[in-house]
Amino acid sequence: MVAEDRDVESSLRPKDLSEFIGQHRVREQLQLVLTGAQRRGTPPDHVLLSGPPGLGKTSLAMIIAAELGTALRLTSGPALERAGDLAAMLSNLVEGDVLFIDEIHRIARPAEEMLYLAMEDFRVDVVVGKGPGATSIPLEVAPFTLVGATTRSGALTGPLRDRFGFTAHMEFYEPADLQLVLARSARILGVDLRPEGAVEIAGRSRGTPRIANRLLRRVRDFAEVRGNGTVDRSTARAALAVYDVDELGLDRLDKAVLGALVRSFGGGPVGVSTLAVAVGEEPATVEEVCEPFLVRAGMLARTPRGRVATAAAWTHLGLVPPPDAVTGAGQAVLFD
Ligand SMILES: Nc1ncnc2c1ncn2[C@@H]1O[C@H](COP(=O)(O)OP(=O)(O)OP(=O)(O)O)[C@@H](O)[C@H]1O
Numbered sequence: 465m466v467a468e469d470r471d472v473e474s475s476l477r478p479k480d481l482s483e484f485i486g487q488h489r490v491r492e493q494l495q496l497v498l499t500g501a502q503r504r505g506t507p508p509d510h511v512l513l514s515g516p517p518g519l520g521k522t523s524l525a526m527i528i529a530a531e532l533g534t535a536l537r538l539t540s541g542p543a544l545e546r547a548g549d550l551a552a553m554l555s556n557l558v559e560g561d562v563l564f565i566d567e568i569h570r571i572a573r574p575a576e577e578m579l580y581l582a583m584e585d586f587r588v589d590v591v592v593g594k595g596p597g598a599t600s601i602p603l604e605v606a607p608f609t610l611v612g613a614t615t616r617s618g619a620l621t622g623p624l625r626d627r628f629g630f631t632a633h634m635e636f637y638e639p640a641d642l643q644l645v646l647a648r649s650a651r652i653l654g655v656d657l658r659p660e661g662a663v664e665i666a667g668r669s670r671g672t673p674r675i676a677n678r679l680l681r682r683v684r685d686f687a688e689v690r691g692n693g694t695v696d697r698s699t700a701r702a703a704l705a706v707y708d709v710d711e712l713g714l715d716r717l718d719k720a721v722l723g724a725l726v727r728s729f730g731g732g733p734v735g736v737s738t739l740a741v742a743v744g745e746e747p748a749t750v751e752e753v754c755e756p757f758l759v760r761a762g763m764l765a766r767t768p769r770g771r772v773a774t775a776a777a778w779t780h781l782g783l784v785p786p787p788d789a790v791t792g793a794g795q796a797v798l799f800d
Pocket residue numbers: 473474476477478483484485486487516517518519520521522523524615645673674677
C-alpha cells in the first residue's frame with residue numbers, strides 16, 4: 465500500500481460502533497457482549513473476527529477498545545515467532561487492555577500454546593534455560609480481552625478456536641451499505657459524490673469497504689483531472705473503465721484465476737494449488753482473497769474434487785459454457 469493510501473485509510477476508519485456501517489448481526493452481537501461485560505465490571509470474553517480482507521476487522525478491534533475505554537495493544541501472528549515475543553507482550557498488559565492479534569492463524573506453535581494458558585487462566589509459564597536444568601517460572605497476566613482477526617478461521621487449531629467466547633463472522637457488504645460507506649468517505653475527503661456515482665462504485669467494490677474507498681480515490685483523481693471534480697454516474701463509469709475495473713468489480717487476480725480455470729483447465733475441477741501456480745500466486749492468496757468473492761459472485765464452485773467454473777464464469781469471460789457447466793446457485797459456503 466502506498467503512503468497516501470495508508471494515511472487516507474486511517475482517516476476513514478470508523479471510530480465507534482455507531483459509525484460502523486453494515487454488518488448488523490455482528491454489531492448487535494458484539495454490542496451485547498460488550499455491554500454485558502461492562503455491566504458486570506469484567507473484561508469481555510475473547511473475540512475472534514473472521515472474514516475476507518478489507519471488511520473491517522482491524523477497525524472493529526479498535527472500536528472494541530474504544531467502546532471499553534481501554535488501550536489497544538497491537539501485534540500479529542507472524543510477529544509472534546517465539547513464545548518470548550508473546551510473553552513480553554502479555555506481561556506488559558494492564559487490566560482490561562485489549563490485545564489485538566491480526567492474522568492470528570499464522571501464530572507459531574510455541575506462542576500459540578502459551579496463548580492458551582494466558583487466555584484461560586491469565587498466566588503464562590516462562591521457560592528459563594535449556595535441557596534438564598530448564599525451569600518454568602509462572603507469571604501472572606492482568607485480565608485482558610484478546611481480539612484475534614483471521615481470514616481463515618478454518619486454519620486455527622481447535623484448542624485456540626475453542627478459547628474464544630465469541631466469533632464474529634464478517635460478511636461481504638450489500639451494495640446499499642457500500643453506498644453509505646462511500647457517502648461517509650466522500651464527506652470526510654471533501655469529494656462531491658452524487659448518489660448515482662456512489663451506486664456505480666459500490667456495485668464494483670467486491671462487497672468490500674476497503675475496495676470501495678480505494679475506487680473512490682481513483683475516481684476522484686479522474687474527476688479532478690479530466691472533469692470538474694464532481695463524481696456522477698458517467699464520470700464514475702469512465703474512470704472505472706480507465707482503471708480496468710469490470711462491471712462486477714473483478715480485479716486482475718480474479719480474472720486471471722477465472723481465465724486459467726476456464727482456458728487452461730477446461731473449467732475444472734482443479735486443485736487450488738495447481739490453479740495458484742497457473743496464475744503465479746500463493747495458494748493461500750487465491751484461497752483467502754480471491755475465492756470467497758468469486759464463490760459469492762456465483763462464478764466459482766468449491767467441490768470435493770477441486771475448483772469448478774460455473775456457467776456464469778464462462779459467460780462473463782465472453783465464452784459459451786459447456787452443457788455440463790454447474791450453475792452458481794446454492795453456493796452458500798464462502799469461507800470457513
Ligand atoms: N463498517 C465499515 N464502515 C465504514 N468503513 C469501513 C467499515 N469497514 C471497513 N471500513 C473501511 O475499510 C477500511 C479497511 O478496513 P479494515 O482495515 O478494518 O479491514 P480488515 O478487515 O482489517 O482488513 P485486513 O484483513 O486486510 O486487515 C477501513 O480503513 C475503513 O475505512
